[in-house]
Amino acid sequence: MDNNSSHKNWKNQLHDIIYEADTPIGKLFDVTLLILIVLSIIFVMLESVKGLSAETYTFLYYAEWIITIFFTFEYVARIISIKKPASYIFSFYGIIDFLSTIPLYLSFFITGTSALLAVRALRLLRVFRILKISRYIGESNRLAKAIKDSRAKILVFLFAVLVLCIIMGTVMYIIEGEESGFKSIPISVYWCIVTLTTVGYGDIAPVTPLGQFLAAIIMIMGYGIIAVPTGIVSAEYTHHQARKVHLNTQSCSHCSENEHNDNAKFCHKCGKDLHHDHE
Amino acid sequence: MDNNSSHKNWKNQLHDIIYEADTPIGKLFDVTLLILIVLSIIFVMLESVKGLSAETYTFLYYAEWIITIFFTFEYVARIISIKKPASYIFSFYGIIDFLSTIPLYLSFFITGTSALLAVRALRLLRVFRILKISRYIGESNRLAKAIKDSRAKILVFLFAVLVLCIIMGTVMYIIEGEESGFKSIPISVYWCIVTLTTVGYGDIAPVTPLGQFLAAIIMIMGYGIIAVPTGIVSAEYTHHQARKVHLNTQSCSHCSENEHNDNAKFCHKCGKDLHHDHE
């Protein structure tokens, strides 16, 4: 199948359409896929809504079939056009592509209400397909890197918050007791997280004066420590930008190194004078 | 109509009063308009309140008429005094001015309860008129520019948050089910946005242990990632200010070094006097 060059050329073109976004047809393919992914998510969401008309459900059923067929063709085309199919099939996006396509086909083999519910649950994994969109936006990578840089510090901080929540949740369980909604320590810890993160549902709320006093302290504390992760990320960002700004001023006329300190007189790379041109 | 200079002068004066805020009468006009806009918004808000006395409704009715007449005169004056009326009429503020004035007149032609309700809805568009106030405050432009600079990054971030909410909302729908208030996937996504943004109404709240555990993780995550947009804007602001500080107004007349302290009298590079020109 791979012995003539015209066939190879056809496979290369398919590869360009599916994997590259440089050619007009490749761009069109990507945009079509993006719209179909977004539509399929909206349809999955709509399907779970009760009280829609029978026509809507019929429409959703056919729309589901059209999208599934397109996804099937796309999945097959991806396998055919790539040189090492195995590397795609078992990659993260390969598995997600497979799981996005399979649910409707499975509904033929697995019958019964409870089984169909599980299939519907499987079908919901298709929403992960939207993650592909991150490929289309360049800036998201830079943002992801910035979060990654301050990830370690934020994780340590969040762990400290969790320890605080377990301790405070336990104390609140003793103070408030079960009649206030603090039924068990896990529930109390859950309440403490809800409070410290300033979400505050109000499904569980302290009713005793001592409990309300402690809750007020937890809130004031949460108000104070919310500053810490923000401060970390801000500093990380400012730091990155500061480095960019401070170093991109002058360029050495000898070795064209262009990252120097503001007060540098000699190039730190080749040792030549920066300010006076070499005659 | 434009053939004598006295008439032209009269139109120019009207233009100065309405469009400029330099002359005392122009300033008076702007302040009067500002007060009337604020009053009209308060009256629109009051009108929707139930249980007021008949006298209040009568007062609101007449106040509405007085403001509408003033707005009508202002709208006509704006069209007359400007050289190219079309450019005003179809501008953003032109359309808002028109929509602010029209509802009361429309109430004569459209009768019936449901139609009047639609008119009342149209009338509410008048609140957009308050956007004009942004003209009066200079600093808002600088603030708007700062938000604009970091807009792209914040949008990418908010999109990532939305993807997270769709995935988490779907998972919560499967875990919690319909009896906990998670009636459909859109409702679950709505709940997830309410939780992640730390709003936390409490109209929908997880009741199963697994749901509460996942909700706690979502909250802790929300607590951690709320830092990201703040960090972006902080860095952007710090960056701008740092540049402003480093680029000072005075420049040395001898060596043209232009980065000096605010209280500098002599150039720190060549030692020459900064304030007095060298004869």
Next chain:
Amino acid sequence: MDNNSSHKNWKNQLHDIIYEADTPIGKLFDVTLLILIVLSIIFVMLESVKGLSAETYTFLYYAEWIITIFFTFEYVARIISIKKPASYIFSFYGIIDFLSTIPLYLSFFITGTSALLAVRALRLLRVFRILKISRYIGESNRLAKAIKDSRAKILVFLFAVLVLCIIMGTVMYIIEGEESGFKSIPISVYWCIVTLTTVGYGDIAPVTPLGQFLAAIIMIMGYGIIAVPTGIVSAEYTHHQARKVHLNTQSCSHCSENEHNDNAKFCHKCGKDLHHDHE
């Protein structure tokens, strides 16, 4: 009364005790006053609590009398010991001191339940007395200055948020209607402020799909724009600290000016060479 120096000396000593905190007795007076202010606030708060024992109310009654008598003596002493009593009496703290002392005396002249309630309301003004504590903490002034510096920008920002809330509140009133709790436009604007500031009581919450969709957009927006005031204050703070750090490095050996740029070679105040000592 002012003719002998020993008397004047006694008044000066009283002035030192009350107005200064340098001497041990002056410090003791300030600490005693601080404790009494805090106690009086706690007592006022306790008095409003229902269901306490008769003994507690009796204790609070006598404690109230003791504190009032101390405040009376303090108020009289402040008037006697100062040179210009009028400047104290009509100052901000003078009026607060007077209002803190008067309620209990007024309760003799004004009788009846509704009148006594008004007196109790007056008595609550005593909590303003705690503002005096700000005198005792030095660092609060620095903090207050930092907030003052970015006040203008934050006010412009908060005004923009208010405009957004009025527009969004009106739109939500039309969408949700009165049966969802959005009874009038002011209530809807109140709901919008509750949502945008991420407080989220849940007493009013959207129930229609369109309302929930719009509410989700408002929350995501609130999540994004919460970054702006934080960014402003962060930048302001960083800016202050950066200036402090960047300028306090070298000191001129000639005029001892010690605020120079990092790369300064000549003093910007006297024009002398910074690096080489003058022989």
Next chain:
Amino acid sequence: MDNNSSHKNWKNQLHDIIYEADTPIGKLFDVTLLILIVLSIIFVMLESVKGLSAETYTFLYYAEWIITIFFTFEYVARIISIKKPASYIFSFYGIIDFLSTIPLYLSFFITGTSALLAVRALRLLRVFRILKISRYIGESNRLAKAIKDSRAKILVFLFAVLVLCIIMGTVMYIIEGEESGFKSIPISVYWCIVTLTTVGYGDIAPVTPLGQFLAAIIMIMGYGIIAVPTGIVSAEYTHHQARKVHLNTQSCSHCSENEHNDNAKFCHKCGKDLHHDHE
């Protein structure tokens, strides 16, 4: 007991296992302990949950005994292997270790339902044991130091917030009254803290128009001042990082200039080679 060196050696080895984490067996001990602490916390939390099967309670009972016995051996081993046992026993972690071990033993001596409840309360102190984990993570110290640096400013700020809450809570008590849930001034202050920190339970919410108006102002204020602690920590962090960047490791051997870029090969001040010593 301390007279032969082999015995001493055995005690030293025990000390190394328990107190050091360098050797493989010491690392194994630490990880085992960490897992047991986490398990014991999970078991304490589970024990408070109602409606578990009898088997689970039996399992928790035996798991409790195994962990208590391990903790007992660990506690005894810590006392034996250390040179000055008293310094350990009365240290912070020594007391926590003792309190983590004792509850189950106490349950033999103290009987009756109310007494056992107190024992259960004591047992909950074991969660404090998780604080030990902070020893294992190095970065937490750096984070703790950063919080410590800006602690004074944040405390002053939080105190100002508290004063604001007391004043606003009192005003809301007068406006809203007891039928709206603002039963007493402490409850009103609690509500004000819940609102200003943007937690917003909704168990108490203003119902009168004036109360809602004031609540909206409090929220807008809270939205504005949440920026202050964040700004402080951000500035502190940025400040620290800026210093770290500016103070680099390498120093010029010729002119002792010590602020170089990370990739600098030549001194930017005198142009000499940075890496090779000058013969």
